[in-house]
Amino acid sequence: MVVILVVNGPNLGRLGSREPEIYGSQSLEDINSALTAQVGDAAELKFIQSDDEAELISVMHQAVDNRTPVILNPAAFSHYSYALRDACAMVTGAGLALIEVHLSNPHAREEFRHNSVISGVATGVIAGFGADSYRLAMDQMMTLLGRQ
Ligand code: DQA
Numbered sequence: 001m002v003v004i005l006v007v008n009g010p011n012l013g014r015l016g017s018r019e020p021e022i023y024g025s026q027s028l029e030d031i032n033s034a035l036t037a038q039v040g041d042a043a044e045l046k047f048i049q050s051d052d053e054a055e056l057i058s059v060m061h062q063a064v065d066n067r068t069p070v071i072l073n074p075a076a077f078s079h080y081s082y083a084l085r086d087a088c089a090m091v092t093g094a095g096l097a098l099i100e101v102h103l104s105n106p107h108a109r110e111e112f113r114h115n116s117v118i119s120g121v122a123t124g125v126i127a128g129f130g131a132d133s134y135r136l137a138m139d140q141m142m143t144l145l146g147r148q
Pocket of ligand 1 (some may be wrong): 012073074076077078101104105106113
């Protein structure tokens with residue numbers, strides 16, 4: 001069965017209580033459960049949340065080694081982590097899909113959020129739809145995998 005990594009970066013383990021006016025009231029567990037229900041038997045999802053840049057880089061290396069596509073919310077690392085960007089480039093460079101997700105629309109927020117160093121190496125980006133951003137990303141991931 002196809003395996004998809006769903007990876008969330010720093011502070012996203014606090015969803016639900018973290019700035020709910022921006023990020024909504026659902027916890028990461030709520031979002032992950034909805035994704036599990038969405039894919040049913042069509043894919044096995046592996047969920048990873050880490051506040052640690054090195055760990056996220058190592059997850060991308062594992063994605064390459066295991067040939068696993070990735071849905072990634074890089075959180076604040078989106079805006080400045082060239083190291084995570086280079087790791088993501090290895091994922092898409094290996095021919096694996098990597099969809100970047102944001103709950104909020106970073107372009108409508110503070111200027112430092114307007115640039116993502118990840119987007120240029122992602123397969124595509126979905127932002128601004130709250131928890132639905134993950135649902136849309138998963139929908140597109142299943143479409144991409146079906147096309148292979
Ligand atoms: C975020 C947007 C980032 O700017 C922010 O640092 C996050 C969450 C989002 O999902 O909207 O932590 O990636």
